[in-house]
Amino acid sequence: MIFATHPERQFMQYLRGAGWIKARTLPRSVRTVKSLLQKGWIEKQHQGPKNEVFFRLTEKGLEAKKSPVPIQEQSRPAEGEEMSAPGLGGHLKKTG
Secondary structure, eight states: OOOOOHHHHOOOOOTTTOOSEGGGGOOOOHHHHHHHHHHEEEEEEETTTTTTEEEEHHHOOOOOOHHHOOOOOOOOOOOOOEEOTTTTTTTEEEOO
């Protein structure tokens, strides 16, 4: 299943429902933009007399943004054990 990472979701949120947006008005994130373009989740276009860069969200990008992020199963302490308080090295201690 393909899903958008948190930085990708944040960037796409600026584009959602807005049509073409000037690149200079968006947060600067070269790596995220490159990734989104490669995946086809955003489009890039040069417009106007100054040939400025604009971006917009694609349908494929909107689907990726809406898709649920898988939650990884975290290991849990064994029964009768609990995690110690933060800053104590994360050691397990017996209860009862």
